[in-house]
Amino acid sequence: MRLGVCKAAAFPHLARPFMPELEKTYTPADVEARWYQRWLDDKCFEADPARVSEKRPAYSIVIPPPNVTGILTLGHVLNNTIQDILARRARMLGKEVLWLPGTDHAGIATQNVVEKTLKKQGVIKHRDDLGREGLVAKIWEWKEKHGGIIIEQLKKLGASCDWSRERFTFDDDYNACVMRVFVDLYKKGLIYRGKRMVNWCPSSLTALSDEEVVMKAQNAIMYHFKVEVVESDGTPVLKQDGKPWELVIATTRPEVIPGDTAIAVNPQDERYTDLIGKHVRRPLPIEKQELLPIIADDHVDFSFGTGVLKVTPAHDKADYEIYLRHEAKYSSWEDEQLKVTKGFTKTADSTNLSNYVPMMEPIDVMHPNGVLNELAGKDLAGMERFAARKRAAELLAEIGSLVKEEPYQNNLGYSERADVPIESRLSEQWFLKYPSVKESQAVVANGEMKFHPDRWAKVYDHWMTGLQDWCISRQVWWGHRVPVWSRWVGTNTKLPSVLAAALEAKAAGGKRQERFECSLSGLPGHTTILSEEGAPDGESWIISLATASDQEKAIIESPEYQEFEQDPDVLDTWFSSWLWPFATMGWPEKTSTLKAFYPTTDLVTGPDIIFFWVARMIMAGFEWMGELPFKNVYFTGIIRDKQGRKMSKSLGNSPDPLELIASYSADALRFGIMRSAPLGQDICFDEKNVELGRNFCTKLWNAARFRQMQGGATETEISAALLSSDDKWILLRLNTAIAEVSTALEEYRFSDATATLYRFFWSEYCDWYVEASKAVLQGADEKRKANTLAVIDFVLGQTLRLFHPFLPFITEELWHGMGFNADMPENQGGKSIMFAPWPKPLDADELAHFGILPEDEKVVNAQIELVTNTRSQLSTMNIPRSKQPELYFEPNPSNSEIVWTQVDFDKIQVMLNAKSFEIYPSNFTPISSTTAVLSSAGTLYIPLEGLIDVEAERARIGKELAKAQSELEKVTAKLADEKFTSKVPQKVLDEHQQRKTDWREKLAKLKEMMAALG
RNA sequence: GCGCGCUUAGCUCAGUGGUAGAGCAUUGCCUUCACACGGCAAGGGUCGCAGGUUCGAACCCUGCAGCGCGCACCA
Known part of the structure; x- marks a missing residue:
């Protein structure tokens, strides 16, 4: 055969x-460049859906799109090498392989990079110099020029991507997908606009999602300051001893004291129950020391600090929630019972609603860029937030309010990208209630989609269980624009006729605050979602038009609709990348590519984007494809340097892969x-x-x-x-x-x-x-x-x-x-x-x-042992290589599996650089100048006249003898132990028996050798 | 605070109940006709600590410590 x-x-x-003979040395640079070009020329990486069949199954993988501005890091090398290995092996297994590449427009990051470059080049001082369209045009220009760097670098690595299908999350087709998805979710009522506390980056001047905020340990200062407790008319409240009652409050952010609107204590805290409903005088701003109510809230931890919390609803999420809680409770109480008397009545029952007092509206004391505004008072207005902090502490000291300051370690949220502390800020943003959560959670939990290593499944599950609405709007310019146009209208506003008709038709049977579909263009398949939102006063309200259709958009942007303005925000980058597995394959058309290659087989990515990307892709997959987007997710490790630190540009510990x-x-x-x-x-x-x-x-x-x-x-x-x-x-x-x-x-x-x-x-x-x-x-x-x-x-x-x-x-x-x-x-x-x-x-x-x-393996394994042992012994004995000893071999009679051939003898002779190799004559007696090497294959005798140090040899054998003796005793004792022999499986017993035999034989041989030495 | 992971040779790590392993580094010998970016050999570990289960534990259980990560957070 x-x-x-x-x-x-x-x-x-x-x-x-x-x-012809290969070159003596391998020159990778030439070879690698030559072959990569050849593979491209021969279209080796291109996937053809038409070739997919039962005999030739599809294998697909979409690349985690690197930032278009990015350059190759070791993380990319790891990630893409893995994908390439998977893709290449799949090809060799006869599969039709699609490895789909592309880049991410990376909204904030890219805009930052380009803006910075333009400023450096002196082209602009501020983005407003160019305006929205100008800057976006510049970024496109920049992208065309520098955008493909990382792609070329991936090619250097050997990545076998189908480059004919390269995609970009901001190209036209992709943009259309994003628009379509936005409008779809909007129509379903899952996207809404609202004024909420969001994570605000004072450096990038945009809202961020919770995932874009990283907590960092911080060395801060805890400022303790005292305030006087007073009645609502300002008269001091006295303690039992007749002295004025003062409270000490701890804060790390004295600069936002002017934004305080209440003081909170825990209703269970007996120290302060008498104070609930009283007031304190807010120390800052000095020119406007308002009275703040002391309110009760369960959120206050009375074991922390003094148990007194200042409430700054415009600058702290938890404080804002306190505000909302109290507003809700107070208003219901007010409505139902005591609308007339807005004053406060204290009762013994702390849960009684009358314990709640009205709070002021939140006071925002900061500009979006982190500079304090006029509401912070004349001393702080215009100061940058960290400088203002110091100044505020000084002010407190000056008015005798500051009790002490002490170093304090706390955790602070940082903007992941800009690396500055974020501000919690009340602002109008777009939010998304995640779709297809149940299916997405189940598909991993039930093992249909596998995570490798699977411990990430737990992390995923935990996150999916506690989902918060996703803030999807960003106040930057580079990104997919929110496809919503709106305007305020009143009862007498004259609307474009088509719109007015649509509203009227709906108004007949419907009611306000509803979303419904109509067509402004009248073209089949082109629709706009219309929604009305009432204003507080009921006199005016907002009409919003959302559409993904270019035709509809053209109408909205026509003169007739000119008072409709498009929302200025763009969408979070991840709001586009979560569509990657299908938007890159021609969705929403039912393309042959989608049919053949979706769902994809494997996803390879880092665990750091499990929430940002993986989880969201799963939800998007279910929502729009009705199916999981990939069957396996492989999470790579994070690359660290030798000291275990993450690779980072600032540390300069990241080698350049190129x-x-x-x-x-x-x-x-x-x-x-x-x-x-x-x-x-x-x-x-x-x-x-x-x-x-x-x-x-x-x-x-x-x-x-x-x-x-x-x-x-x-x-x-x-x-x-x-x-x-x-x-x-x-x-x-x-x-x-x-x-x-x-x-x-x-x-x-x-x-x-x-x-x-x-x-x-x-x-x-x-x-x-x-x-x-x-x-x-x-x-x-x-x-x-x-x-x-x-x-x-x-x-x-x-x-x-x-x-x-x-x-x-x-x-x-x-x-x-x-x-x-x-x-x-x-x-x-x-x-x-x-x-x-x-x-x-x-x-x-x-x-x-x-x-x-x-069993044939054992033959050579025994020979390896023999050769290794012999080399070791010759080396130990300092026998020069040039010695070329004669070898006499005595095969181990109890190892009958080995059939020795002349080929074996010749081989061993060559490998040991010996002069000869012969079978040991059975009647031969070892002489004193002969050393012997033991192995399971047999014993090798090596006459080394004049080269043997008899004493050293005796010592060596003595050592081995002792070892053999002790091993033999150990195994013998074990085998004699009833407890051992009665409980151990036969296999283990046999192994021990064999070991005993081997050691006994070895011991005997060693004794023989020792005797031969005389 | 909750959860996860890690702790084995100088370093990086394999090893899920039966004689402690690899690569690198170190040391010695060898420029032997594929390769010195090489070959051959050597030294080096009470498997983080303390208990427990078992005839037997690096491995299973409990507790502790240290390191790392994720989530949640208190001003």
């Missing part, structure tokens, strides 16, 4: 044309980073690993060269009769490697896969098999030599394929350079190794054909 024939698709042909590629090659970088990326762990990056990858490639190259030096073509099939023990051994080891690598990849254990490849190729193939084969290759038996070369060719061919997903470039170069492609079908490796079938282990029939038994 001939390997190439028995499974044509699965095995390379063994005969190949003579190839420099690494330049000095070590892309293959080396890929291999290095995969080797150090265990599943579920953060990655400690060390350039050493890349160096190791480079060394590995060199080794691969030289192993290939070695093969070529043995002669070009082999016309021989592998002959079962001529297989040596080493041939069988390496074929078995290859089987194991194929199985291990395949399993590891199926389980996303990339570092395990690389470890196996490394071990197999370096330790097993190069260090043992090639060395062991040299005896044959340098010998005179041409038939045997040819057979060995045939085995080598088979192993190398399989190895290159196993390596291809990890090392795409060098494997392709060698695949062609050695002629493996020569007579493979075009689509199975003839054109590129990337389409060569993924190796399969030899099956039972094939093993039987070659007469290979699983």
